[in-house]
Amino acid sequence: MGTNREMANNLIIRALRGNAKSFSLSSKKIASLPKSIARLKFILALHLNNNFLSELPTELQALQQLTELNLGNNILLEIPVVLKHLPALRKLYLFGNKIESLPPDILDELPNLTLLNVNHNQIKAIPPQIKSLVNLEVFSIVDNQLEVVPAELGCLVRLTELNLTNNKVSSLPPQMCRLSSLRKLYLARNNLCELPEGISGCTSLKVLDVAGNPLSLFPTDFGSLVLEELFCEGNNFVRAELKQSVQEVEVLSxxxxxxxxxxxxxxxxxxxxxxxxxxxxxxxxxxxxxxxxxxxxxxxxxxxxxxxxxxxxxxxxxxxxxxxxxxxxxxxxxxxxxxxxxxxxxxxxxx
Ligand SMILES: [Zn+2]
Known part of the structure; x- marks a missing residue:
């Protein structure tokens, strides 16, 4: 890969001369990032997607103005620790890696993040510290191994889009009903038997996708939502031809x-x-x-x-x-x- 590295170095020098605000090494078959990346101090966006990166050099922390980082489709086993030192980061793409966790100590250091995309990884849990991402607007964690959604997700009051498609989630915390900015909620292909009561608290919700779950019915306040689109194919909904049940008089305790x-x-x-x-x-x-x-x-x-x-x-x-x-x-x-x-x-x- 020596030649790819040389090429990467040359591209960095060229970007320096051109005073570029954005820099891309997308699809360059690189397995490591040259340390000279540290010279691009003033770039705002860095695209490293579609490579063979398994780690990032600590030198990357020189890029203190970086607001957008794309690490999609690499071979990262974990979220690189150097991200802790990039406090300006607003958009972070980590889709298509082999990441298994969202480390709390890294989440704590990314308060400016507005977009986090970790689609197509092997993440098993969202830690409670997700609430540190107070500015998060878009959170996409499609096609991972999630079983539980923590109550703290309900703290992300700026969230407008949440995508949990294709996980193993079997229930949602009632705190999610506090997400009053949420416009799009994608829950397709999970194990949800019910949605939380109080869902109408998501007052901005316009798009709801619950296709491919074992839902039998919607919660009582569902009709109060003002939806534009609902996707609900492939559930276990109760049918309209239900018989009237036996009519007796109950004895209350x-x-x-x-x-x-x-x-x-x-x-x-x-x-x-x-x-x-x-x-x-x-x-x-x-x-x-x-x-x-x-x-x-x-x-x-x-x-x-x-x-x-x-x-x-x-x-x-x-x-x-x-x-x-x-x-x-x-x-x-x-x-x-x-x-x-x-x-x-x-x-x-x-x-
Ligand atoms: Zn009554």
Whole structure:
């Protein structure tokens, strides 16, 4: 590879003479970067993609103004430590390497990153320190080995695009519903059985791709999203021809009955219950998990009926597609379920 190296050196000298702001050694078959790279102190962008790089020289830290670095399609086994010393970095491409982890100490030193692309690697986990990337707008980690998404991802409030396509993720943390800037969320080909309740907290979401998961239905507040595109082929959605379930009258436990009375009373700001509750913090925390009946809007705590309703993307959500999808709904009782004129179907009950 000596000649490739020489050629790289010559290109560096030429870039120096030309006062270039951007420098590329893409597809030059180089296995190492010449130390003379350190002379390109003032470049903003460095493209090293499509080579055979397995490491980067420490000399690279001379490039203190570097904002964009493309290391895609090399043979890196880990994220090069020298990146810790490039604080101006805003866009980092590491796709198509053999990287297995995102080291917390490196993430901590990249607070200006707006784009991180680590597609097609072997990353097994996103560490909690991902929250250090406070300016991250685009995070793409397609085709890796992820099983878990940490709650801290919900701290990335500037995130507009998150791509987790083709991993092994089986659940998403509820904190993700705080991503109010998120416009595009790609979750295709994972192991998701459900999406988090509260997803409508992603108020900017326009594109949602959940194709190729084992989802049976969408969360209760799904219909509140203002989506432009939904991709949901290849899931295990419950079908519209569900039979009405057996209609019986449930016997609620004393706990549940008491909880419902307290929750109802608590709605009235003038009630003695509402005024006294703050004196019982344990009770307040027990009651904090309450839900609301989709039909009568009354509260319940631990007992409800799992139901589903079918919504039309076009008619009910204003999207172009005319597809009908199932959405979770919870009812407080069989008396609500047995009431006439609603379109909730029974799935299973929990108590
Ligand atoms: Zn009800």
């Amino acid at each position: 004393l706990n549940e009955l008491a909880a419902r009375v307290v929750l109802m009373e608590d709605r009235n700001k003038l009630s003695r219950v509402h005024q006294a509750l703050p004196n019982y913090p344990e009770l307040v925390s027990m009651l904090s998990q309450w839900g609301r009946c989709a039909l009568c809007r009354r509260p319940f705590l631990t007992t409800w009926l799992e139901c589903v309703k079918f919504i039309n993307l076009n008619k009910d959500m204003g999207m172009k597609r005319r597809l009908t999808v199932p959405v979770r709904a919870v009812l407080c009782s069989y008396s609500c379920f047995n009431a006439e004129g609603h379109s909730y179907y029974g799935v299973a009950s929990t108590s």
